Amino acid sequence: MLDEYLIIHKSILPDYFDKVLQAKRLLENGTVKEVSQAVKLAGISRSTYYKYKDFILEPNQETAGRKAVITVTLSHEAGVLSQLLSCISALHCSVLTITQTLPIHQKASVTMALDVSQLENDIQHLIHCMKDVSGAENPRLIAIE
Numbered sequence: 001m002l003d004e005y006l007i008i009h010k011s012i013l014p015d016y017f018d019k020v021l022q023a024k025r026l027l028e029n030g031t032v033k034e035v036s037q038a039v040k041l042a043g044i045s046r047s048t049y050y051k052y053k054d055f056i057l058e059p060n061q062e063t064a065g066r067k068a069v070i071t072v073t074l075s076h077e078a079g080v081l082s083q084l085l086s087c088i089s090a091l092h093c094s095v096l097t098i099t100q101t102l103p104i105h106q107k108a109s110v111t112m113a114l115d116v117s118q119l120e121n122d123i124q125h126l127i128h129c130m131k132d133v134s135g136a137e138n139p140r141l142i143a144i145e
Helices: 015-028 035-042 046-052 080-090 123-131
Strands: 067-075 094-100 107-115 136-144
Touching: 015 035, 015 046, 035 046, 067 080, 067 123, 080 094, 080 107, 080 123, 080 136, 123 136
Parallel strands: none
Antiparallel strands: 067 107, 067 136, 094 107
């Protein structure tokens, strides 16, 4: 999964990538409350913001590699979440937050924020471990900090 990412110096990228980050920062720090306000201040269109917002991450040197947000779909069967949490624990990660939707068509979506600072392998190994859990489908890394 991490082989899908690159680290690129922003000086070679079009300026709208930096403006997307600017809009994200305005929303995150509460300077503005609406996307329309953020994109207006950043000088980009809403469509540009929505097209790139989930694909542009800004590294944070103080917390680099400490937190990851992962989503996974679970079958509505007893013990699936427990097995998933055991997998996470076995790799020396801990759950910071967890949110689970109500099951629809016997599937529930789970979003977890994990402390991965003690992870002995890379995030890709964690994702593969989660895929091996019976009843867990499509684990995806949403963000890492």
